[in-house]
Amino acid sequence: MKTTDLVSCKRNISNQEYILTDGALEFLVKLHQKFNGRRLTLLKDRKSFQTRINEGHTLSFLEETSDIRNSDWKIAPLPDDLMDRRVEITGPVDRKMIINALNSGANVFMADFEDASSPTWENMVNGQLNLRDAVRKQIDFLSSNGKEYKLNPETAVLVVRPRGWHLEEKNIYVQNEAMSASLFDFGLYFYHNARQLMENGTGPYFYLPKIEHYKEARLWNDVFIFAQESLGIPIGTIKATVLIETITAAFEMDEILYELKEHSAGLNCGRWDYIFSFIKKFHNRMDVIFPDRHLVTMESSFMRAYSRLAIETCHKRNAPAIGGMAAQIPVKNDVSANESAFNKVRADKEREARDGHDGTWVAHPGMVALVRDVFNKEMPTRNQINKKLDYKITSKDLLEIPPGEITEAGLRTNISVGIEYITAWLNGRGAVPINNLMEDAATAEISRAQVWQWIRHPKGKLTDGRNITMDFVNTVIDEELDRLLTKYDFHFKDKFIRAKEIFSKLVYNEEFVDFLTLPAYEELVKEGNRDAE
Ligand SMILES: CC(=O)SCCNC(=O)CCNC(=O)[C@H](O)C(C)(C)COP(=O)(O)OP(=O)(O)OC[C@H]1O[C@@H](n2cnc3c(N)ncnc32)[C@H](O)[C@@H]1OP(=O)(O)O
Ligand SMILES: O=CC(=O)O
Numbered sequence: 001m002k003t004t005d006l007v008s009c010k011r012n013i014s015n016q017e018y019i020l021t022d023g024a025l026e027f028l029v030k031l032h033q034k035f036n037g038r039r040l041t042l043l044k045d046r047k048s049f050q051t052r053i054n055e056g057h058t059l060s061f062l063e064e065t066s067d068i069r070n071s072d073w074k075i076a077p078l079p080d081d082l083m084d085r086r087v088e089i090t091g092p093v094d095r096k097m098i099i100n101a102l103n104s105g106a107n108v109f110m111a112d113f114e115d116a117s118s119p120t121w122e123n124m125v126n127g128q129l130n131l132r133d134a135v136r137k138q139i140d141f142l143s144s145n146g147k148e149y150k151l152n153p154e155t156a157v158l159v160v161r162p163r164g165w166h167l168e169e170k171n172i173y174v175q176n177e178a179m180s181a182s183l184f185d186f187g188l189y190f191y192h193n194a195r196q197l198m199e200n201g202t203g204p205y206f207y208l209p210k211i212e213h214y215k216e217a218r219l220w221n222d223v224f225i226f227a228q229e230s231l232g233i234p235i236g237t238i239k240a241t242v243l244i245e246t247i248t249a250a251f252e253m254d255e256i257l258y259e260l261k262e263h264s265a266g267l268n269c270g271r272w273d274y275i276f277s278f279i280k281k282f283h284n285r286m287d288v289i290f291p292d293r294h295l296v297t298m299e300s301s302f303m304r305a306y307s308r309l310a311i312e313t314c315h316k317r318n319a320p321a322i323g324g325m326a327a328q329i330p331v332k333n334d335v336s337a338n339e340s341a342f343n344k345v346r347a348d349k350e351r352e353a354r355d356g357h358d359g360t361w362v363a364h365p366g367m368v369a370l371v372r373d374v375f376n377k378e379m380p381t382r383n384q385i386n387k388k389l390d391y392k393i394t395s396k397d398l399l400e401i402p403p404g405e406i407t408e409a410g411l412r413t414n415i416s417v418g419i420e421y422i423t424a425w426l427n428g429r430g431a432v433p434i435n436n437l438m439e440d441a442a443t444a445e446i447s448r449a450q451v452w453q454w455i456r457h458p459k460g461k462l463t464d465g466r467n468i469t470m471d472f473v474n475t476v477i478d479e480e481l482d483r484l485l486t487k488y489d490f491h492f493k494d495k496f497i498r499a500k501e502i503f504s505k506l507v508y509n510e511e512f513v514d515f516l517t518l519p520a521y522e523e524l525v526k527e528g529n530r531d532a533e
């Protein structure tokens with residue numbers, strides 16, 4: 001039996017044969033056979049740890065790894081093209097957006113299979129095809145309005161973010177198991193492009209999302225070693241930046257850098273998932289409740305503490321600490337709202353640069369020049385890793401609850417944004433502008449998690465004293481759905497209704513659902529299968 005006979009592909013779309021070649025499938029099978037068991041065990045560990053937290057266990061820095069925190073070690077030296085990352089643009093793996101992002105003037109482009117992408121089979125396969133073409137500098141695009149897109153001579157350094165460990169790619173089965181989405185995204189990009197990237201003078205670079213424990217970073221490191229050995233590429237060629245975007249990972253920053261040290265390209269503050277993770281991990285705790293979403297900002301003391309701890313930890317280990325995403329994007333046809341959006345992004349980036357970040361993320365090409373100017377002023381050198389800091393952050397600082405009120409407007413926004421975002425996701429878009437803000441899977445997670453918590457928490461009351469009951473939420477969901485249907489002139493009505501059902505289940509389900517993308521993905525798979533019939 002050939003190795004490729006072990007794989008079955010549930011969907012068939014044009015051109016997938018250029019990505020799912022026999023060699024690539026063989027590589028995916030090997031990754032699956034070697035690492036999927038460990039992935040599943042680590043996911044079980046996440047569940048048992050959640051049970052412990054539900055029973056009252058609080059987070060603290062780990063005893064078992066104190067040697068790693070207290071001893072002197074550094075990550076391996078970084079390649080030259082990762083030394084200056086002052087502006088990093090992110091975006092989905094859409095063909096036009098890849099070209100725009102690579103041409104945007106940013107130092108780095110993070111091509112995102114994760115928070116910014118809806119994982120339809122079409123998006124995932126075409127994303128791989130687009131990246132393959134981009135790496136070979138053979139990517140172009142003609143839009144329906146006749147605008148032509150091609151790469152500039154100088155482009156951003158490409159970094160790819162595969163999906164997180166919790167997700168599966170249900171269109172690919174190895175024997176009777178669905179493939180891990182992380183191994184699928186990583187494996188295909190690495191297999192097709194690692195050598196070409198090296199010939200281009202760069203390398204296979206990754207962002208790693210939603211890690212909850214240092215052993216999950218160890219798993220990635222072992223995947224990297226195996227992948228490099230399999231293709232005969234020197235160990236340490238892969239470089240990966242880990243997003244610190246779960247509350248548990250905030251207590252294990254040193255450990256995560258240590259696990260990946262020959263492959264590490266530092267840490268990034270994934271602020272939106274971090275807020276979500278805090279609410280999720282402590283959803284059962286009566287001393288934890290967050291106010292309206294817009295009141296939880298990087299100025300909130302627990303968020304400032306976390307980003308400062310990331311910077312301090314990285315610099316101690318000679319690693320870059322990259323800042324996060326301000327959600328403001330340029331506002332069309334409203335000069336003062338546009339100015340306000342730019343001012344907010346400027347203030348956010350000034351704080352990050354002054355605190356010691358070595359670069360940061362932007363959501364939109366229109367923000368690149370602004371953020372570059374801020375970092376040029378605040379950071380005249382290629383990075384500021386040499387700035388060794390001692391912010392003296394404690395567990396208590398990381399766990400401080402942000403103060404503030406819960407309002408009816410805040411509840412309505414969460415419900416409306418949640419339903420509108422899930423609708424876009426079911427339509428194949430993973431990042432969308434809503435109310436002049438970038439919304440993606442991470443920001444939408446906060447919205448639905450807050451509604452779940454406010455319904456159940458004794459302090460889940462509006463400022464005027466009304467309780468946030470299921471009945472009240474139900475009424476608001478119906479009203480917001482009607483408003484959305486009218487706003488979109490009843491286009492995508494079926495999708496809105498499906499999104500409302502998914503959102504409602506997420507907030508009514510007694511057990512907190514780990515990720516909204518899990519039930520929403522089931523819907524995508526069902527729809528894909530229907531289309532294929
Ligand atoms: C929490 C996190 O994980 S953050 C990281 C994940 N999230 C993201 O990456 C979101 C990235 N940003 C985006 O997807 C987009 O900016 C959105 C959805 C927020 C707004 O997109 P749009 O409504 O299309 O913006 P807008 O109409 O102003 O775009 C103007 C042009 O800029 C392009 N553009 C906008 N954002 C990007 C981007 N991030 N990358 C590349 N091109 C972009 C558009 O494609 C458009 O190009 P065109 O003029 O050639 O047609
Ligand atoms: O991935 C980034 C985040 O903020 O979440």
Ligand SMILES: [Mg+2]
Pocket residue numbers: 115209210243245270272273442
């Ligand atoms: Mg995230």
